[in-house]
Amino acid sequence: MKKIYILLLLTVFSFNVSAQTGQQLALNTTKPANQGIVTGKILDASSNSPIEYASVILLSKQNSQMVSGIATDKNGEFALRGIPTGTYILNVTFVGFKKKDLTDVEITESNPVVNLKEIKLQSDAVQLKESEVVGERSAVEFKIDKKVVNVSQNLAATGGTAVDVLQSQPSIQVDANGNLTLRGSGSFTVMVDGRPSVLQGTDALRQIPANAIDNIEIITNPSAKYDAEGTAGIINIVTKKTNLTTTSGMVNSGVGSRDKYNGDFNFSYKSDGYNVTVGGDARRNNFLQDITINRTQLNTTGINSVADLHQKRDAYNARIGFDRYFSDKLTLGINGSYGYVDMNMTVGTTNSSVPLGETLPNKFTKTNDSNKMTAEYFNSSINLTNVFVPKVNDLYFEATFTKLRLPSNQLTNENTSFSDGTTTSTLRGRENNTSRIDSRVKLNYKHNLAEKNTFEAGLQTNLFFKDLEIISRDFNNASQQWLINSGYSNNFDFRNNIYAAYTTYSDQLLGFEYQAGLRLEYTDRKLDQLTTKESFGYQKLHLFPTLNISKKISDDQQLQFSYSRRIQRPFDGQLNPFTYFSDTYTSTGGNPYLLPSFTHSVELNYQKSFTGVYLTTQTYLRKTENGIEQLQTLDNSGRINLIPQNVLNTTAVGAEISANITFAPWFKMDPSVNLYNFNLQEKPEYGITGQNRFSWDARLNTTFMFSAATRLQFFANYFPNNVTSQGEIKTFMIIGATVRQELFDRSLIATLSAQNLFGQTKYNIVSNGTGFTSNLNIRPEAPIFNLTLSYNFNNFKRRNNEQVDLNVNGGL
Structure with missing residues (x-):
């Protein structure tokens, strides 16, 4: 690995030397x-x-x-x-x-x-009345390497989070628990202004208020310049900043039904030579669900479960940024943020067991489970850009550091009554003391050899260290004391370091623009299970090629092709062999022998503009090998065990078709449909039957502009039956509406939104395995209302961030 780093460094600096000499010759050539x-x-x-x-x-x-x-x-x-x-x-x-x-x-x-x-x-303004003109920004823009979702056009997301913005996109699905997947995969990397988020996955997106977002970039085939982690790609959140030499800012506050509150602010001051930004947000969200589970254990027992879930999530964040422009060639950026998340979840479950052939239950179990989880983090970053020759070559350095604490406490009270009149009671407590430190160092060199001819190379190190200590205790009714349960108490240290080198080259040939790239990543993973004195390691070098080709057919249409290989590495919770949650009916644990899974992703995209219509078609092929799935198995005690395994070999072929249609100056629609065929390879030894099934889902946003200051928006998402590895998810819908009123020359904006308007969002998940069938029904709260007020002074808006560049190519 050291040889690779030395080779890349020599390549970088040799290009730099040639730039200082050869470029001067180029500049002086007549x-x-x-x-x-x-x-x-x-x-x-x-x-x-x-x-x-x-x-x-x-x-x-x-x-x-x-x-x-x-x-x-x-x-x-x-x-x-x-x-x-x-x-x-x-x-x-x-x-x-x-x-x-x-x-x-x-x-x-x-x-x-x-x-x-x-x-x-x-x-391109639309004329509503003689004296009213409204400039409209497209809801979605397609660039050479990514899809850009403009948050300002999604009224329903006002007062919400990044999850609320993304759920209207055809490539995004949100499940019953609010977890987001990108083209069916939860393995994606979340970045904020081009830098990795402290939290990842849906947890990261839940932390970012929609009011603070300018746009969201969905990059399903990133170039070799970016981490290969995340088989589905990258979601980059671009926050609002100012580009004015003045003081500006924005303040938002909102209140929602059933004890929901949110507020955030952003202030910026820019002067000659420097820029300072300060921001913060606070949010409380109460999440309610009614859950019913009907489970049949073949030839033994039928179990019916009814549960109420209540989740309260309080989140706070403060951030500051400083940019110093020493000259046109040298720029320094320093950023820092502090965050705190407090989440309390309570689940009350009533279970009844009916023996096979009988109609009356012989056992009732009532379980009350409460879980208090917190996350406290500090994140800092520094970046430096040095331009050697303007528009020719530059060197970019970035370093980030994050410290995160994730303590939690869980209390489970289970009371069982039998038909003969006897009762049992168990009380179990679980304390989790987890801390994490991670950092990233990146060096990137870019050299423009000629028009649309660019060489880029870099080195990157991601360091990740985590310490977990779980103490499980059972309450002894006889002695009235808490006793440590060694079967569930454990301690481990986890290391997951990635060392990477990459290079890309772009040029044009026969009217086609292309970029080819190669990334090398060396994984150094080790889990030290201190309780059992076992170590589980994994060290390997992987190659990740990328290719992007684009062709502009005419002024109003273009064609794009891209390929990338991606990786999903198992995280520590999936690897720890100890059971970390258990009751009479369910147990969850990890698998230390999990391997990474890999995805080959191919896309062919086409865009075409008509009068009043912008049509896009994104076709894709995704082939995943060794995919990780949490399998359900039934043990001899009648308990369902959830253990992750490398069992998924899948192929997905699909097309996302979307349009922006303006029927009249006051009326427009944004329909989209996702058509795909899903193939799952059979693995009978794991209870997985082969699947080959066509499915689809659709979304529709409709906007009415009654005046320049008043608009109404309806949205509807429809999801028909969808196959899973062990069953299917039944048809469900999401319906909502939003009205926005602008006041005082747009300085004050009031937005009222309603989600799950008619209670149509109901989730029915059917699972089948060896010896059992399960039918899960989830009904979220309905409806959900939210009122948000936004105050903007001095036209606060996005500033171009020259230190962040997620583009694959330089242009069409």
Whole structure:
């Protein structure tokens, strides 16, 4: 691994040296005769912010034939090279903005370089009344490597979290417990402004208020520049910041039904040479469910369970950021955040057991389970960007550090009554003292060899250390004392370090733009089970190739292809062999012999613009090997055991079709459908039967704009029957509505939302295994109302973050 690092470092610095010499030669080279250059910068007229991926086309004024074309970079800049002498028309277009034509762009032998400077595009506004104009931003934008979800267009998410924003996307599913999956997989990486989140998965998305989000980037085939972890890809949260040289800010507060509250604020001050941002948020969410479970153990007993679940989650976060611009070439950024999450969950369950062939139960069990979990974390990061030659080469360094405490206490009280009149009572307590430290160091070098010809290489180290101590106690009724239960008490240390090196190369060939990349990751994993004095290690080097190809067919349509190999590594909870939850009917534990699972992901995407319609089709093929699944098995005592295993070999082929349709200035719809075929390989030794099934789901957002300040939005998500590894999930729907009113020239915005309006969201999950069948019904609370007030001063909005770049290619 050291040899790989040395080789990459030598490559980086050799390119750097050549850049300082060769580039100077390039800058001093005169242009060939009759070959000119047209340059400029495309800006949003309303905010003066640069527009990335704007289409710039140069047409001959004589015959309107296309001479050259390019897409703007992240700074909104473009350069058309190799232009013969003559007079031209420059055509600039971008989704959501009015087209702009510049006539009489002239290249002469005496003036071969034409700088058009700043070109400002006006928003493609919709006229409601004679005096009312509203500029609309697309709900979803598709870029070369990602789908961008604009939060401002999703009214239903106001006052919610990132989970509420994402559930309207065709590639996202949210289950009965609010857990999110991306194209059927819960293995995805969450990033905030291009950096890994402290928490991961759905827990991370629940922590981020929608009011603080500018947009969300869904990257299903990331380049080799980014971590290979997460078989489904990356979800990057881009937060709101300011790009104005002034003081600005935003304050939001909300209240919801059944004891729900939320509030957040963001303030920013930017002056010459530095920028300071301060923010914070607080949220209380009460989550209620009614649960019914009917389980039949073949040839023995039928068990009926009724449960009420109540979960209260309080979350607090404070953050500060500082950027120092020493010069146009050197920038320093420092960020820090502190967070605290307090979650209390109570579950009351009543179970009745009916022997086979009888109608009356012979045993009743009532279980009250309470679990108090907290998370306290501190996160800091520092980044430094050094530009050697502007627009040619730069070096980026980043280091992050996170310290996290995750203590929890669980108390389970179980009382059983038998038909003969006897009773038993058990009281069990469980204390979990967990702490985690992780850090990341990344060095990235980028060199633009020529127009659309870029080399990039880097090194990265992710260090992860976790200590877990679980103390389980049983209450002894005879002695009235708590006694340690050694069968469930255990202690382990866990290390999961990743050492990586990567390189990417992009260029164009025969009208196609492409980028090829290769990432090497060495996994160093070790679990020391201190209680049993056992160690379980895993060390291996893996390769992750990536490929992206794009072709702009015309001004209004493009084609994209991408491939990547991804990995899902098991986490510590899945590896610990000790049982960490148990009652009379259910037991959960880990498997220290789990291996990583791998996914090959292929996508072919197409976008087309019509008058009033923007249509996108994303087709995909995902083949997963050695997938991890928590299997249900029945032991001799009649208890269901949940143990993870590497048992899933699946293939998913599908297409996500979505459209933005404007029927009238006051009425638009955003329909989408996800069509897919799921194939699951049979594994009878694990009770998994082969599956080959077509399924689909659909979503519809409908927006009515009654005036420039008033709008109403309805949304509906429909999910028909869906197959699982051991059964199926029955059909369910999610329906909601939101109304928003803007006041005082948009400084104050009031939003009222309602979710699960008619109680249509009901989950029915059927599971089958060797010796048992189970039918689970979950009914969430309904309806859920939320009122949010937002105050904005000095036009607080997103600032372009030059230190974060999740783009795979430089443009279309």
